[in-house]
Amino acid sequence: MAGVSFGDIFGIVYGMNDEFGGMVGEVEIPKWFYPFLEDRPFKRCLICEQELLGGDVQYLIEKAWKGTEVIFEYAICLACIESQQEELSLESLQNISKYFMTQPHFMGRPLEVVNWPAEEPGRWTQRCALTNRPRWEVENYQIFGHFRGDKMILSVYPLLICDEATEALAERLSKKTRDSLDDFVDEFLGMPPEFENAPEDTPLVLF
Numbered sequence: 001m002a003g004v005s006f007g008d009i010f011g012i013v014y015g016m017n018d019e020f021g022g023m024v025g026e027v028e029i030p031k032w033f034y035p036f037l038e039d040r041p042f043k044r045c046l047i048c049e050q051e052l053l054g055g056d057v058q059y060l061i062e063k064a065w066k067g068t069e070v071i072f073e074y075a076i077c078l079a080c081i082e083s084q085q086e087e088l089s090l091e092s093l094q095n096i097s098k099y100f101m102t103q104p105h106f107m108g109r110p111l112e113v114v115n116w117p118a119e120e121p122g123r124w125t126q127r128c129a130l131t132n133r134p135r136w137e138v139e140n141y142q143i144f145g146h147f148r149g150d151k152m153i154l155s156v157y158p159l160l161i162c163d164e165a166t167e168a169l170a171e172r173l174s175k176k177t178r179d180s181l182d183d184f185v186d187e188f189l190g191m192p193p194e195f196e197n198a199p200e201d202t203p204l205v206l207f
Contacts, residue, residue, distance in 0.1 A: 025118040026151040032122075033061050033145055033152065035073060041150065042075035050077050053150045062144040075147075095172035105132040109156050118154055128162035138162040 029041045042061060044052060052059050052075055060081065063073040100106055106129055116123050125143050127134050135141060145158035152158065161169075 024113060024116065024154040026148065026153055027118055027121050029147065029150060029152050030121055032125075032143070033063070033147075033158075036063075036070040044075070045077040045080055046074040047076060047080040047083075050079075052077065052147070055149055058146070058148050060144060060146055062142060064140075064142045066140050092173045092176075096169060099169060099172055100130070103130045106130050113154070113156060116154075121152065121154060121158070124154065124158045125160040127160065128165055129156075129159045130165040130168075131162055133162050133164065135160060135162075138164075142166065 031039075034041055042052060042059075044050060045059060050057065057077060059075050059077045061073070061075045064071045105127075109129055113124065125135065128138070128141070140163040141160055143158060143160050146153045146155065
């Protein structure tokens with residue numbers, strides 16, 4: 001099973017936020033970023049179990065969808081993302097960064113989102129941030145967002161990445177990075193049996 005590091009993506013996107021003026025605003029956490037079977041936001045970091053909803057703790061959430069089914073979901077604090085990045089190869093970091101920087105839709109996103117109303121956070125995930133494919137045309141995709149306490153930060157985040165883009169990213173990972181991400185999945189997430197038996201169909205992990 002391959003993977004793509006959410007930490008890698010966060011570093012690239014966060015740098016774009018700084019360059020183009022940072023966030024658009026903060027809004028209540030939408031229910032589509034809640035745990036699938038619960039009517040409340042994520043409470044704790046997957047790795048260190050730090051409380052997320054109080055104070056100014058910043059964290060990220062990723063949810064992977066296959067059709068109408070959530071394959072995995074989790075919240076992870078920025079401190080744990082930084083520690084996870086230490087397990088990734090320089091080769092993978094450089095390849096992922098290069099791929100992002102050559103995608104015109106992604107590079108134009110910061111100038112586009114500043115004109116979007118904060119009252120419509122769903123607009124941020126209507127299309128793949130890399131390919132520009134609309135969400136309703138893809139079966140498999142991931143959404144991920146940046147949060148502070150009980151609020152979602154609107155900036156270049158939240159993002160949707162479709163299966164076409166994640167496959168392109170996975171091809172750019174070194175064996176060291178793939179092994180590290182597989183270990184992360186085994187330790188913290190697990191997968192439904194149908195994906196363990198068919199690894200080529202497994203969604204990519206973007207921590």
